Amino acid sequence: MxxxxxxxxxxxxxxxxxxxxxxxxxxxxxxxxxxxxxxxxxxxxxxxxxxxxxxxxxxxSRDAVLSALFDTIAEELAGALLHALHTAPGSTRGKAHAAITAGIHVLTDDPRKARVALVVSSATPELRTRTVHTIRAFANLVAAEGIDFYGLTDAEPDPVISFRATYLVGGLVQTLTAWLQGDLPMTRDDLIDHTTDIFVLLGEDMAARLRP
Missing domain, CATH: 1.10.10 (Arc Repressor Mutant, subunit A)
Structure with a gap:
C-alpha cells in the first residue's frame, strides 16, 4: 500500500x-x-x-522564485556543458568549442533565460550572492575538466588552475552580458570562436607550465 x-x-x-x-x-x-x-x-x-x-x-517570497529559476537554468547549463565536453572530439579546441557553443546556446536560444541568468541575477542581494557562488561552481567545473583533460591529476594543487578557471568563467559572464546588451558588435558564432580561442590559449599555456 x-x-x-x-x-x-x-x-x-x-x-x-x-x-x-x-x-x-x-x-x-x-x-x-x-x-x-x-x-x-x-x-x-x-x-x-x-x-x-x-x-x-x-x-x-519572490526571491525564492528567482533563486529557484536561477538554479534551474544553472543546472540546465551545467548539463549542456558536460554533455558537450564528453561527446566532443578529443582535441583541446574541439572540446572547448563544443562546450562553449552548448553553454552560449542555452542562454541565447531562449532570450528569457539569458535575462534571468545575466540580468535578474543582480536584482537582489540574495541573488547577487547566489551568482557569485554559481560562478565559483562553474569555475570549479572548468578547473576539474581541465585537470582531467591535460592529465594533471597527479600534480599538487596549484592556485594557477583556480585562478585561470575563475578568470575564464567570470570574463565570459561579463563578455556575454555586454554582447547581449549590444555593446559587442559581433555575431554569436564570432563570440563563440573568440571565446574558444581564449579558453584554448590559457588552457594550453597552463598545461605547459604545470606538466613535469
Missing part, C-alpha cells in the same frame, strides 16, 4: 512538482517580457493557471 494517493496515475509528489514547474515557467515568461517588477504572486498564479495556495505551497 502506498503512502500517498494517486490521481490519473500521478502521485501527490508528482503533481506538486508539476505545479512548481508551471510556476517557474510562468516566472520565466514574466521576466522575459515584463521584468522583475511584474513578478507578483497574482501574475505568477495567473500565468501558471493555479490559485495562490499552490504558490505558497512552493515558495515563500
Amino acid at each position: 502506498t503512502g500517498q494517493r494517486t490521481y490519473g496515475g500521478i502521485s501527490a509528489a508528482e503533481r506538486r512538482t508539476q505545479r512548481r514547474t508551471a510556476l517557474l515557467d510562468a516566472a520565466l515568461d514574466i521576466l522575459g517580457a515584463q521584468g522583475v517588477d511584474k513578478l507578483t504572486v497574482a501574475a505568477l498564479c495567473t500565468g501558471a493557471g493555479l490559485n495562490e495556495r499552490y504558490y505558497y505551497e512552493n515558495f515563500d
